[in-house]
Amino acid sequence: MRDWATIAAASVIAALSGLGIGYLLWAWPTNWYTADVSRLGPGAENDLIRYGKDLIVDTPRHIGKSASDPALRFAGNDLACQSCHLDAGLQPFAAPFVSTFATYPMMVNDHVQTLRERINGCMTRSMNGKPLPEDGHEMQALIAYIKFVGTDSPEGVRVAGMGLRPLPTTAEQPDATRGEAVYAKFCANCHKADGQGEKRLTPHVGYTIPPLWGDDSFNAGAGMAKLDYAAAYIHDNMPFGIDYQDPVLTVQQAWDVAAYLEPAFAG
Ligand code: HEC
Ligand code: HEC
Known part of the structure; x- marks a missing residue:
């Protein structure tokens, strides 16, 4: 990291x-x-x-x-x-x-x-x-x-809202162990423990919940594979259904879950 x-x-x-x-x-x-x-x-x-x-x-x-x-x-x-x-x-x-x-x-x-x-x-x-x-x-x-x-x-x-909103840094460094618990609590119900989400049944192509890593997801060169991009995106947009005005995760939780995901993003 x-x-x-x-x-x-x-x-x-x-x-x-x-x-x-x-x-x-x-x-x-x-x-x-x-x-x-x-x-x-x-x-x-x-x-x-x-x-x-x-x-x-x-x-x-x-x-x-x-x-x-x-x-x-x-x-x-x-x-x-x-x-x-x-x-x-x-x-x-x-x-x-x-x-x-x-x-x-x-x-x-x-x-x-x-x-x-x-x-x-x-x-x-x-x-x-x-x-x-x-x-x-x-x-x-x-x-x-x-x-x-x-x-x-x-x-x-x-215009305001373009890109991702850079997430402020926190006193504590991002911690993957804490992030694993955040993932289990806020993400795994949709993206699943193995990060592979849920395939769409009809038609048989694509996903209702997209995979976060692996062959069917983005590669290590993607913006989303970077810790700071992922943390910012997740804080303002996940769990799915929220927006930046009403985040569910704290800033620290967003950094932590991104730190947990990052090794998987890197392949
Ligand atoms: C895995 C996530 C992901 C997927 C899938 C993805 N993108 Fe992106 N895209 C990003 C990120 C992250 C940025 C950069 C945001 C930033 O720099 O602030 C971006 C930026 C862009 C931009 C620049 C927008 C701007 O004005 O800042 C365009 C255009 C774009 N993507 C098009 C596409 C198209 C078309 C597809 C599908 C063929 C696609 N993207 C799929 C994550 C993704
Ligand atoms: C209610 C189900 C749900 C929950 C809970 C949820 N997500 Fe998502 N997530 C989605 C959906 C659906 C999309 C894609 C949006 C679309 O297709 O319109 C998505 C997209 C994403 C993406 C970008 C696409 C990709 O494949 O990488 C990331 C990263 C992500 N979620 C991370 C998380 C994290 C981390 C959490 C936990 C904090 C979380 N999500 C919780 C449903 C969910």
Whole structure:
């Protein structure tokens, strides 16, 4: 595990990354998290947006390792984008997509990263698979949906709730032994003791509860495999059904359970 002070410094840096991009304060005049595909009318452009949402929600059926069309088996696991990007990218602090279209391309580690590259970053690590062809129908649909989710959101600004909320460090270091007890109490009922969640029965692809580690989950290069990302995500979003305004775990419990999971994340 990385040294505790390094992690504290790194989460400050994470909060400041996306240089040159402004952040709006919480007291927003507009709720940006309201995009709703059911309001869209007919038409080819809207069909592309609808397909994009379907790809986020039902990823394994379309582009997962068991997708019906073998040519589209790009992901190496059966997670959905929505397994992490909750509510199809509309949940604050669950890495939502509201400001994504308006803030890409973005400077990341001295390199200009395009939105296609960012999506393929998740394809290769979070989805443990192959990159989507940059001009393919699936990439176009994902971008059309991400653009739609950000309709009218301010250009060049990351609205409040984007990304993950860096979790403050605590007096006590993260402790995997305490974390094991947190997992048993708050997580195992859904994700199971073996971390493999619950498969969906109909259709036979994907999960109702996604696996947290192993061949059917993200790989060690994924953002979620990092202690500070996992702790922040878990604190603000798990047990499933809560949000950042009403967390169930204490900050310490979130660090501890992330420390318990981290060796499994690393493979
Ligand atoms: C295992 C969890 C996980 C899965 C599955 C996943 N992602 Fe991500 N994704 C993340 C995390 C974590 C971030 C980074 C959040 C941050 O940097 O604050 C991220 C960031 C992104 C971003 C950048 C958003 C922004 O503006 O900050 C895009 C776009 C994205 N993912 C697309 C996808 C797509 C499309 C899929 C499915 C093909 C997918 N992701 C699957 C965890 C995941
Ligand atoms: C009520 C059932 C439930 C409980 C309890 C629960 N989760 Fe989840 N978890 C989910 C579901 C469902 C998703 C995926 C959301 C979706 O598909 O819309 C998820 C997603 C996740 C993810 C991202 C996806 C992945 O596969 O890695 C992580 C990490 C996670 N949960 C960790 C935890 C931890 C740690 C706990 C305990 C503190 C916990 N969860 C408790 C149901 C639950």
